[in-house]
């Protein structure tokens with residue numbers, strides 16, 4: 001039986017395109033209209049794995065997703081970087097000047113902020129998913145309304161592209177995480193990246209001491225993200241991604257970090273896909 005893979009959004013969404021690419025179409029996708037539902041269904045094993053966007057090169061990190069991975073004890077088992085091509089689409093026979101409202105996922109709207117500055121008459125409305133917004137326009141036959149979504153969504157739901165590649169910077173890309181409920185097995189593949197989470201006190205030098213351990217253990221930091229600990233105002237959790245040559249270097253760093261930080265958690269060890 002095909003693996004069940006959770007995605008945020010419906011067919012034609014960027015998550016769907018990534019799932020098709022990453023798993024070579026060999027999966028049954030489970031559509032979810034929120035990241036929370038995606039995490040919940042994976043944690044309760046209704047899906048086997050899931051694809052979750054974590055950061056876009058224009059719009060930045062999707063911060064609540066760090067909390068979902070941590071709270072639902074999900075494991076990062078892979079990553080996938082993909083170019084993201086945003087397009088304005090509507091029912092056939094209209095011009096941009098006819099459009100009054102545009103629906104899309106908030107991350108997608110952020111990626112197209114510059115484009116919409118030229119059309120102040122258009123009201124931007126945040127929606128659950130790019131492709132779902134496109135499908136709704138098509139199903140309900142809505143005129144004067146458009147969606148921002150992928151060219152695949154325009155094709156699937158029979159909409160016309162009024163403006164193509166409307167994202168602010170041409171090299172727009174999103175990093176997606178591949179999630180499971182158990183630690184990734186190596187199966188002969190070199191696992192050379194890890195994601196960690198820990199809490200730090202505000203003592204002088206606490207963060208720099210951690211960074212020094214990473215450097216001394218030959219780990220390269222590719223991302224650091226802090227998030228507030230909600231029941232301890234002004235205290236922070238740190239989420240870091242590191243890449244390494246030798247697993248022993250990573251294990252050594254973890255054993256030292258356990259002593260220097262609070263609540264150290266390995267969120268996943270997986271293959272680095274950033275070239």
Ligand SMILES: O=C(O)C(=O)C[C@]1(C(=O)O)C=C[C@@H](O)C=C1
Nearest residue numbers: 013014015053105107129130174
């Ligand atoms: O709405 C979609 O199509 C999605 O897959 C969501 C999402 C996101 O969450 O960032 C995925 C990639 C793009 O960066 C924009 C939107």
